[in-house]
Amino acid sequence: MSERSRVAILISGRGSNMAALIYAARAADCAYEVVLVTGDRPDAPGLDLADAEGIPTARFPRPAAKDKSQFFEALTEALEAEQVDLIALAGFMRIIPADFVEGWRGRILNIHPSLLPKYKGVGTHEAVLGARETSTGASVHLVSNELDSGEVLGQVEVAVLPGDDPKTLAERVLIAEHQLYPRILSEYAARPFNSEWIEGQVDGLARQLPEVGRKTSHGSPGWSVGGEKGKLFAIIANHHHGEDAVGLLIKASGPDEMTGLIEAQPDVYYWPKYYGASGWLGVKLNRRDVDWGQVRDWLERSWRACAPPRLTKLMRAADEF
Numbered sequence: 001m002s003e004r005s006r007v008a009i010l011i012s013g014r015g016s017n018m019a020a021l022i023y024a025a026r027a028a029d030c031a032y033e034v035v036l037v038t039g040d041r042p043d044a045p046g047l048d049l050a051d052a053e054g055i056p057t058a059r060f061p062r063p064a065a066k067d068k069s070q071f072f073e074a075l076t077e078a079l080e081a082e083q084v085d086l087i088a089l090a091g092f093m094r095i096i097p098a099d100f101v102e103g104w105r106g107r108i109l110n111i112h113p114s115l116l117p118k119y120k121g122v123g124t125h126e127a128v129l130g131a132r133e134t135s136t137g138a139s140v141h142l143v144s145n146e147l148d149s150g151e152v153l154g155q156v157e158v159a160v161l162p163g164d165d166p167k168t169l170a171e172r173v174l175i176a177e178h179q180l181y182p183r184i185l186s187e188y189a190a191r192p193f194n195s196e197w198i199e200g201q202v203d204g205l206a207r208q209l210p211e212v213g214r215k216t217s218h219g220s221p222g223w224s225v226g227g228e229k230g231k232l233f234a235i236i237a238n239h240h241h242g243e244d245a246v247g248l249l250i251k252a253s254g255p256d257e258m259t260g261l262i263e264a265q266p267d268v269y270y271w272p273k274y275y276g277a278s279g280w281l282g283v284k285l286n287r288r289d290v291d292w293g294q295v296r297d298w299l300e301r302s303w304r305a306c307a308p309p310r311l312t313k314l315m316r317a318a319d320e321f
C-alpha cells in the first residue's frame with residue numbers, strides 16, 4: 001500500500017466520531033492515520049480522549065466572532081506543521097470561511113446525520129420524525145462552500161422505529177455514523193492510488209474529445225482517435241513491468257521535450273519501460289497531487305498529434321472562434 005494519508009480531525013464536543021476514526025486507523029489496512037485532533041473549543045471532551053490515546057492535539061482559545069480569522073490562521077499553521085493531507089470534520093460546530101474551504105478544496109470531509117440531500121443543517125432528527133419518514137441515515141460528504149452540499153462520498157440507511165424520539169433516533173444513527181465514517185475516509189484516502197478510479201478519470205476526460213474509442217495496447221487500456229482502427233493517443237501503464245507508476249502515456253513532441261520534462265519534474269514525468277523509444281511520455285497518476293487540468297491538456301495535445309487531418313482541421317477551425 002502507498003503511504004497513509006495524514007488526517008486532522010476537527011471537533012467541538014464529545015468526539016465519538018473522532019474516536020471511531022482513531023480506532024479504525026489502528027487496523028493495518030486503513031489508508032489514513034490521525035496526526036492531529038483540534039477544534040474551536042479547548043475544553044472539548046474529545047481532546048482529552050485524543051491526548052490519552054497519544055494523538056497530538058492543539059488547544060486553541062475559544063475564538064470570539066471577531067477573532068475568527070485569527071483562529072483559522074492558527075489552524076492553518078498547525079495543519080501545515082503536521083503536513084496534513086485531509087481534514088475530517090466530526091461535530092465541528094463552526095462555519096468555515098470560504099477562502100479556507102477553497103484552499104483545501106477536495107480535502108475536507110464531514111459527516112452529517114441524514115441521507116443528504118435531505119435534511120441539511122440542524123434539527124435533522126426532529127425534521128425526519130415530523131415528516132413521518134420510515135428511514136433516515138448518515139452521509140459522509142466533501143465540504144464545499146454551500147452548507148452540507150458537497151459531493152456525497154458514502155451513505156448508510158437507518159430505520160426509524162415507531163416509538164422513536166429525536167434522542168433514540170440520534171443514538172441509533174450515531175452507531176451507523178461510527179461504521180460509515182472510517183470506511184469512507186479510508187476509501188477516499190486510498191482513491192488517488194486506486195487504478196480503477198484513475199482509469200475512470202482518464203476515460204471521462206478522453207471521451208470529451210471528438211471520435212474517441214477504447215482500444216487495448218498489449219493488454220493495457222488505451223484510447224484511440226478516428227474510429228475502431230484509429231491511432232492510439234493515450235495508454236494507461238498500470239505498474240507496467242514492475243514500474244511504481246500507474247502512468248498515463250501520451251505523445252510529447254519528441255525526445256528533447258521528454259528529457260526536459262523528466263529532468264525538471266521527475267515526480268511527475270518518466271520514461272516508460274519499452275515505450276519511451278516510440279515517443280510515449282509517462283505522466284505518473286498514482287499521486288495525491290495530480291493536476292487533472294494538466295492531464296486534460298496532455299490528452300488533447302496527444303489527440304491532436306494522432307488525429308487524422310480531417311479532424312485536426314475541424315479543431316483548428318474551432319480554435320479560431
Ligand code: GRF
Pocket residue numbers: 011013014015016017018090091092111112113174177
Ligand atoms: C454527529 O451526529 C455528526 O453527524 C454531527 O455532529 C455529531 C457529532 O457527534 N456532524 P460526536 O462529537 O462525533 O459524538
